[in-house]
Amino acid sequence: MTPLLELQNITVMQGQNMALKHLSMRIFPGEHVAILGPNGSGKSTLIKLLTRELYPVRSADSALRILGQELWNVAQLRRSFGIVTNDLVAELTRPSISALEAVLSGYFSTHGLWPHLEATEEMVHRARGLLDMLGIAHLAKRALTEMSSGELRRVVLARALVHAPQSLILDEPSNSLDVAAQRELHRTMEQLAGEGIAIIVVTHHLPDIIPQIDRVICLREGRIFADAPKAEVLCSDLLSRLFAVPVQVHESDGWYRF
Numbered sequence: 176m177t178p179l180l181e182l183q184n185i186t187v188m189q190g191q192n193m194a195l196k197h198l199s200m201r202i203f204p205g206e207h208v209a210i211l212g213p214n215g216s217g218k219s220t221l222i223k224l225l226t227r228e229l230y231p232v233r234s235a236d237s238a239l240r241i242l243g244q245e246l247w248n249v250a251q252l253r254r255s256f257g258i259v260t261n262d263l264v265a266e267l268t269r270p271s272i273s274a275l276e277a278v279l280s281g282y283f284s285t286h287g288l289w290p291h292l293e294a295t296e297e298m299v300h301r302a303r304g305l306l307d308m309l310g311i312a313h314l315a316k317r318a319l320t321e322m323s324s325g326e327l328r329r330v331v332l333a334r335a336l337v338h339a340p341q342s343l344i345l346d347e348p349s350n351s352l353d354v355a356a357q358r359e360l361h362r363t364m365e366q367l368a369g370e371g372i373a374i375i376v377v378t379h380h381l382p383d384i385i386p387q388i389d390r391v392i393c394l395r396e397g398r399i400f401a402d403a404p405k406a407e408v409l410c411s412d413l414l415s416r417l418f419a420v421p422v423q424v425h426e427s428d429g430w431y432r433f
């Protein structure tokens with residue numbers, strides 16, 4: 176099977192720092208995966224590599240392929256991945272737009288609908304359908320600045336789904352959410368996984384690793400520290416070494432926490 180995402184010997188510099196060091200990994204279509212790592216391990220750098228805010232250092236044997244192709248374009252990227260970052264959540268709330276506008280602007284990769292951007296009836300229909308699927312149809316006209324963090328996350332998830340991507344990459348999705356909003360988010364992630372959307376979550380927070388995720392890739396200091404089935408990775412010994420502090424991992428009904 177052709178990998179959805181393939182990194183081969185990828186090195187990325189952030190200023191003078193080598194943020195990713197000769198990284199190789201493959202993620203296959205339909206796989207639910209967590210990328211787990213402590214602060215500074217290279218998680219954001221990996222996301223920025225995919226959104227093309229950063230580029231790898233060129234070397235003869237390095238490659239970054241999406242569905243087998245090195246020269247992917249933005250349209251292809253959008254069909255393959257919906258990427259939800261905290262920067263995007265912040266950018267969408269200024270200036271204030273409605274939930275429906277936020278979702279529709281996903282078609283144009285803008286932060287709102289400018290006068291020259293006309294959403295077709297089909298786009299509006301799909302955007303409303305996505306808000307409905309995520310249980311927030313009643314918030315379509317509500318301004319994003321007047322929503323709870325949990326509601327806002329669902330709007331941004333709906334926006335990421337307009338291109339019907341095969342997978343969703345969620346970057347630290349529970350950052351700044353209280354415990355109720357985190358539960359809501361995790362239920363939404365489970366729902367999306369149930370809809371057949373592959374979930375790739377980048378996090379340092381164990382509860383973000385929903386029960387459907389069965390593979391965990393750990394990053395440490397820009398390298399792969401572990402890449403194995405969840406049960407092998409999410410144990411006290413390995414995670415104490417990953418986070419460089421003693422931790423106790425607890426599991427209950429497929430959910431993990433420290």
Ligand SMILES: Nc1ncnc2c1ncn2[C@@H]1O[C@H](COP(=O)(O)OP(=O)(O)OP(=O)(O)O)[C@@H](O)[C@H]1O
Nearest residue numbers: 189190191192194213214215216217218219220221
């Ligand atoms: N703008 C920058 N200039 C120089 N070095 C940077 C810059 N941004 C990140 N780094 C370095 O690159 C490495 C990887 O950082 P990155 O932000 O990708 O880690 P992270 O796993 O996302 O961390 P966090 O969990 O804190 O967000 C770190 O050593 C960090 O200090």
